[in-house]
Amino acid sequence: MDFLEPAFMQRALLAAVLVGITAPAVGIYLVQRRQALMGDGIGHVAMTGVGLGFLMSANPVWMATLVAVAGAVVMELIRAYGKTRGDLALALLFYGGMAGGVMLIQVGGGSNANLLSYLFGSLSTVSTEDVTAISVLAAFVILVTVGLRRQLFAVSQDEEFARVTGLPVRLLNLLIAVTAAVTVTVAMRVVGLLLVSALMVVPVAAAQQLSRSFKATFILSVTTGVVVTLAGTVTTYYADVPPGATIVLYAIGVFVLLALLAAPLARRRAKAAEAAAVDGCDSTVPAGRKPADDVRV
Template identity: 35%
Template sequence: MDILTAEFFQRALIGGALIAITGPLMGLFLVLRRLAMIGDTLAHVSIAGVALGFVINVYPIAVGLVFAILASFAIEVLRRTYRTYAELSIAIIMSGGIALASLLFTMGKSFKYNVNSYLFGSIYTLDQTDVAVIAGVTVIVLAMVLIHKKELFLLTFDEEAAAVSGLPVRYFNIMLSILTALVISVSIKIVGALLVSSLLTIPAACSLVLSRSFKQSIILVVIIGEVAVLAGLCMAGVWNLAPGGTIVLLLICILIVSILMTKIRRA
């Protein structure tokens, strides 16, 4: 139990608590807009940026963040090009991200163990800079969601009606893509690029099963994210488990319980 008082573990709890707000929140918007797989796409592109950061000796998360933002712009351009097949844009960018990451891996074999921490998560290695970056992203995301909550609600449930009403749909689509890129970039060191989409989608799936309104969904998605991340970190710390995997498995357990509760309630 001494690990709970360790400085590195407290940094992990702070970083986890912050990302447990923004990750599920952005994931809810993505799921409602049927863009759940964008999390995987931007995560893979971010890993390519992380790898480049190691190659050129620049803060990896910053380079990953730039890559993810560029990828979000590219996805939006392709979505407008392939309106009938919007999911094709996600597949194209994901393929490019994986290809670029694999190329950069072979260029810098000496840092492969460092990159593995971004693939599978390494929340215990968060330093003060990482926590500060995560806190900054959290403030930005929450501020934009609160300022534009009405516009985002309309855009999420009826994009065509939003466009007809004069809402700058393209601006808000790009804004959501950039916010998602920010969240994913700072999340990969916590749960890993291979699991980051779980943090976005599973809490959203739980809240949509349990909630009866959009406002209730937002509240529940954040609560579920916080419970899973903090409880998962404590369990992983006490029993020496993989933090990212523990958090995701706990989320799946919460989802199963949520579905069962809903069925019992309806019965």
């Protein structure tokens, strides 16, 4: 347990736990909405916020949050109202955000090491100020994703039905986008902006291999997120490997493992359902007729 002694590891582990909770908690709604790559796009935009932080000598986490939220709102508006040129507008937003961030970091006096730490994560650079910002933002994400889970699930499942029931669909869609943006900035110090989308999607996909209900998927995906972020952080301390890549590879490993476990379970469920159907048919065979006759018919 010597990895708990360094102060930077204590900060990194706390940040890892918060990332492991928040990323899948938001990702489950994005996966349901078929917007699995939204986090990747927001990560590109957030890079401009990081660059502005260096340029203005401000905390890059807070600046990235402001820019990512603004970018997420624009993305949601393009999704809702964009027509044939919507994809082009999103592409310009994503690539412009990344290019602008790289340029601003260099102009603001940042180094390539600073750039790489935000792109792929870095444990040693997580400061006390970063942990404070991450904790506040994570609290917001958890409050939204858990407190409004019924409303967010309804909107993610079927917007038209949610609108008929009287839910503020447009406001909830914007809230999902803003929460995803906040999650990206929460995770960027540990996983990195280029890999945060994987942590929002892969644990959810892994959980869906075994679970059927929304509640079970939510709990299992968050559990998976916490386990892989902690495992990746500890591995990085001992093996000196990139934290973001390590965490994502662990998440993919969990997905493969659960997929292998789910295959025989699915076959058992199919056989049980088939047997139940056959038993149901047998029980409804009229008197005087043989079950075999009904099977042939």
